[in-house]
Each structure stands twice: as C-alpha cells, then as structure tokens.
Amino acid sequence: MIEILISLFVLSGSLLSLIGSIGIIRLPDVYTRMHAATKSATLGVVLLILGTFTYFLAEGIFSLQLLITIVFVFLTAPVAAMIISRSAHRNGVELWSHTKHDELMESYPKHLEPERNTEKSDNP
Amino acid sequence: MFETVLLIGLVIFSFSLLLCVWRALKGPTLWDRVVALDSFGLNLIGFIGILMIRQSTSAYAEVVLVLGILAFVGSVSLAKFLERGVVIDRDSH
Numbered sequence: 001m002i003e004i005l006i007s008l009f010v011l012s013g014s015l016l017s018l019i020g021s022i023g024i025i026r027l028p029d030v031y032t033r034m035h036a037a038t039k040s041a042t043l044g045v046v047l048l049i050l051g052t053f054t055y056f057l058a059e060g061i062f063s064l065q066l067l068i069t070i071v072f073v074f075l076t077a078p079v080a081a082m083i084i085s086r087s088a089h090r091n092g093v094e095l096w097s098h099t100k101h102d103e104l105m106e107s108y109p110k111h112l113e114p115e116r117n118t119e120k121s122d123n124p
Numbered sequence: 125m126f127e128t129v130l131l132i133g134l135v136i137f138s139f140s141l142l143l144c145v146w147r148a149l150k151g152p153t154l155w156d157r158v159v160a161l162d163s164f165g166l167n168l169i170g171f172i173g174i175l176m177i178r179q180s181t182s183a184y185a186e187v188v189l190v191l192g193i194l195a196f197v198g199s200v201s202l203a204k205f206l207e208r209g210v211v212i213d214r215d216s217h
Contacts, residue, residue, distance in 0.1 A: 007129040010174060014136040017167050021143035024163055030155045033147075037163040045170045048133075049188070052173040056182055065185035069192050073169070076196040080162055083200050087207035088155035 002058045009051025016044030029096040030088045038081040046070055090114055130178045137171045158202050165195025 023036025053066040089104055092114035105113070144167060148160035169191050176184045 003126045006177070007126060010129055010133045010177070013170060014133040014140075014174075017170055018136050018140045020163065021140040021167065024147045024160060025143050030153060030159065033156065033159055037159055037166075041163050041166045045166050045173075048170040048173045052176050055177050059180075061182050063182050063185050065189045069169070069185075069189050072189070072192050072196075073166070076192075077162075077166065080196050080199045080203075081159075084155060084158050084162070084203040087203040088153070090207055091155075093153050093155055 002054070006051045006055050006058075009047050009054065013044045013046075013048030013051065016040045016047065018044075020044065029099075030093050031085055032096065034081050034085050038077055042073060042077040045073055049073070127178075130174055133174045134171070134178070137167060137174065141167050141171065154206055155203075158199055158206070161202075162195060162199040165191060165198070169195075 017040070020036050020039070020041035023040065024033050027033045027036055049066055049070050053063060053070070056063045056066070086104075095102060108114075141164060144160050144164040148157045148164065151157045151160060169188055172184050172188055172191070176182065176188075
C-alpha cells in the first residue's frame with residue numbers, strides 16, 4: 001500500500017522535472033526558460049524528495065536531512081531564479097520579439113537603463 | 125512492479141539531465157547556461173533521491189542536502205558576478 005503512494009510521488013515528480021527540462025529546450029528566451037525551469041522542476045524535486053522521505057519513514061528511519069532539503073529547495077529556487085533573471089535584464093539580454101510589456105524597464109532611472117543591441121549575445 | 129517504477133523514474137531523470145546539458149552547451153547567452161546549470165543541480169537531487177530508494181540506504185541524505193546548497197550558492201554567485209563583475213557589491217541600487 002505504501003509502495004503505491006511512493007510510486008505516485010516518484011512518477012509525478014520525474015514527469016514534472018521532464019516537463020521543466022523540455023521547457024528549457026523549447027521556450028524562446030531567458031525569462032520564459034527561467035519560468036519553466038523554476039516552477040515545474042522545483043515542484044518535481046520537492047515531490048520526489050517527499051517520496052524518498054515517505055519510504056524511509058515506512059522503514060522506520062526519520063531522516064531530518066530530507067525534510068531540510070525540501071524546505072531549502074522550496075525557499076531558494078525562486079530566489080535564485082529572480083536573481084539570475086534580474087542580472088540578465090540589467091545586462092541587456094534581449095526579450096522575445098512577441099513580448100508585450102516590460103515592466104522592469106520602467107522602474108530604472110533614466111541614466112541606468114541597460115542598452116539593448118543584438119550583438120551582445122555571448123559576452124557581457 | 126515497484127522496481128519497474130523506480131527504473132522508469134531513473135530513465136526519465138537521465139533524459140531530463142541530458143536536455144539540461146544540451147541547453148548549457150548550446151545556450152545563446154551566458155544566462156541561459158546559468159539557468160541550465162541551476163536546473164541540472166535540481167534534477168541531480170531528484171536522481172540521487174531515486175537512487176536512495178533503489179539501494180534502500182539513507183547514506184546519501186547529506187549528499188542531497190549539500191547538492192541543494194551548492195546549486196543555490198553557485199547560481200547566485202555566478203549571476204552576481206555576471207551582473208557587475210563582483211560577487212558582493214557595496215552599491216545600494
């Protein structure tokens with residue numbers, strides 16, 4: 001009975017991580033790739049570690065490290081994504097051509113606006 | 125049955141790791157590579173989690189925790205370095 005629960009956790013977690021990685025490959029620019037990588041990969045990993053924790057709990061081992069890992073991943077993955085995407089935006093990485101609205105650009109002071117040109121592909 | 129599910133999970137995770145490596149090698153900008161490496165770290169945590177169930181040992185629990193911490197610290201410091209050229213900046217904006 002407990003094995004069915006663990007199998008459900010493992011399968012849903014790995015499928016969510018696969019969806020995140022397919023999003024990293026398929027989506028057009030850095031910001032949308034960040035969205036795919038952060039949301040679904042984080043939920044997938046949290047579900048899978050929860051399955052591992054359930055397995056060891058059923059065997060009689062209470063593993064505190066796995067609980068700390070769940071909390072840590074849940075707290076820090078969005079923070080890392082926010083810092084990476086802000087860094088990319090400040091260095092003038094191009095948005096996708098179909099993007100409608102850039103709210104972060106309006107919050108810069110005039111002299112600090114990042115310049116956007118297309119040659120700035122691989123070196124900051 | 126349970127073994128088969130774990131094996132399917134391992135195969136799915138290795139395919140997902142492969143996709144992350146491809147984006148990290150290919151990515152047009154440096155930030156794409158940082159995103160791909162961050163996601164690679166997260167997927168590696170899941171991979172080791174399945175491995176823990178499969179081998180029925182809790183010896184890798186510290187490995188999982190340290191990998192989580194290293195993925196976070198690595199991506200944050202890399203992003204800060206690419207932003208200004210320093211890791212800890214003293215400017216307020």
